[in-house]
Amino acid sequence: MTSCSRSTTLLPHLEALNLREERLLSPAATLSTAGLRRSPEDKIGYRQQFALDADRILHSRAYARYIDKTQVFSLITNDHITHRVLHVQLVARIARTIGRFLHLNEDLIEAIALGHDIGHPPFGHDGEKFLSDLCRENGLAPFQHNIQSVRFLDQLERKGRGWNLTLHTLDGILCHDGESHACNLHPQPVRTFADFDRKLQDKIAAPELDLMPGTLEGCVVRLADTVAYIGRDIEDAIILGLITRDEIPKTCRMMLGDTNGTIVYTLTTDLIANSRISTPEASFIGFSKEIADALSELKTFNYKKIYLAPKTKEKSPFIWDCYRKLFDHYLGCINKTAGEAPKDVDLMSDVQSLSLGHYSSAEKVRDFIAGMTDDYFLRQAEKIGCRIPVKEQLPMTIPKPATARRSSSSDSH
Numbered sequence: 336m337t338s339c340s341r342s343t344t345l346l347p348h349l350e351a352l353n354l355r356e357e358r359l360l361s362p363a364a365t366l367s368t369a370g371l372r373r374s375p376e377d378k379i380g381y382r383q384q385f386a387l388d389a390d391r392i393l394h395s396r397a398y399a400r401y402i403d404k405t406q407v408f409s410l411i412t413n414d415h416i417t418h419r420v421l422h423v424q425l426v427a428r429i430a431r432t433i434g435r436f437l438h439l440n441e442d443l444i445e446a447i448a449l450g451h452d453i454g455h456p457p458f459g460h461d462g463e464k465f466l467s468d469l470c471r472e473n474g475l476a477p478f479q480h481n482i483q484s485v486r487f488l489d490q491l492e493r494k495g496r497g498w499n500l501t502l503h504t505l506d507g508i509l510c511h512d513g514e515s516h517a518c519n520l521h522p523q524p525v526r527t528f529a530d531f532d533r534k535l536q537d538k539i540a541a542p543e544l545d546l547m548p549g550t551l552e553g554c555v556v557r558l559a560d561t562v563a564y565i566g567r568d569i570e571d572a573i574i575l576g577l578i579t580r581d582e583i584p585k586t587c588r589m590m591l592g593d594t595n596g597t598i599v600y601t602l603t604t605d606l607i608a609n610s611r612i613s614t615p616e617a618s619f620i621g622f623s624k625e626i627a628d629a630l631s632e633l634k635t636f637n638y639k640k641i642y643l644a645p646k647t648k649e650k651s652p653f654i655w656d657c658y659r660k661l662f663d664h665y666l667g668c669i670n671k672t673a674g675e676a677p678k679d680v681d682l683m684s685d686v687q688s689l690s691l692g693h694y695s696s697a698e699k700v701r702d703f704i705a706g707m708t709d710d711y712f713l714r715q716a717e718k719i720g721c722r723i724p725v726k727e728q729l730p731m732t733i734p735k736p737a738t739a740r741r742s743s744s745s746d747s748h
Contacts (some may be wrong), residue, residue, distance in 0.1 A: 448509030454483025507553030519621030566598030
């Protein structure tokens with residue numbers, strides 16, 4: 336029996352899954368049958384549309400490179416410190432939990448969550464800023480990792496063919512970012528790829544624009560992103576000696592907890608309890624005001640004590656120097672003003688796509704650097720004579736637990 340005939344025999348199972356969604360999911364949820372692709376596909380398959388998206392993202396080369404990309408802390412040898420690959424898995428798991436209780440589409444939630452950070456360059460948000468500055472200097476729009484995530488998945492993967500993901504998945508990835516402190520997120524539906532492309536261009540032209548996801552599932556991922564990192568970053572900072580648990584603001588400890596487990600449990604529970612899922616027009620995802628206020632205070636604490644701490648930033652000048660020199664060197668290689676690129680460097684020469692239009696040298700360099708892992712970035716920088724920062728060796732310690740926990744059920748997080 337051929338693979339095509341096997342797929343055909345499983346079509347009744349696909350129909351049963353689609354009918355089950357219609358019966359069990361909320362009227363405001365996004366049904367898998369609504370999945371719309373930029374290019375129609377004729378091949379017969381038995382997976383639902385958003386489950387297929389999640390599988391395609393997992394099998395992308397960009398997803399494989401998550402494993403060595405900075406989340407917050409760079410250049411540290413300690414396997415307990417969070418990397419980007421763990422973060423997206425945590426987002427997916429938390430978001431699916433929320434979606435299950437709210438009767439939303441978990442496959443769409445998972446696809447958005449797994450793909451939302453694929454466009455992050457080496458060395459986290461510092462790397463994003465450095466690459467953005469270089470883009471501006473070279474006549475490109477400021478670099479934004481959410482736009483780059485869409486670019487990788489929609490235009491660059493598979494030698495320029497992309498993965499032909501659904502409109503709703505790409506929209507959720509595009510709109511996942513933004514430090515929104517509003518209690519509630521109301522989706523702003525996007526119905527066609529023309530609508531999506533306009534939304535994308537608006538964001539490119541105005542990076543400060545706060546795009547709202549087109550689905551409730553996208554709203555869930557956007558808030559689950561914060562739930563996943565806020566307490567986890569605190570645990571990492573305690574391991575590194577940046578803060579102690581007692582420094583967490585008292586109000587935050589009382590309202591949210593003082594461990595990652597209690598913080599995740601409290602925020603997830605509050606989202607489930609306070610979101611309203613009824614008709615598509617009246618539904619929203621959000622926190623209660625009290626929890627939203629406490630979360631905002633905790634974010635302020637994290638920025639001051641963790642993300643902008645001198646210890647966190649001490650090696651940034653080295654990374655910035657490497658970014659600039661690599662960008663200039665690769666431009667020279669493409670424009671024939673420098674030597675040949677090393678054999679393990681392919682400056683997007685295999686990407687062939689009519690959707691890209693004119694693919695400039697600066698765009699090729701931007702896309703190539705954005706796709707690098709941290710270690711590959713450092714190896715390439717060293718080859719062209721950059722001074723490479725040394726990784727800090729830290730013992731594999733586990734932070735001391737809090738003396739009291741709000742709920743034993745949160746220990747599983």
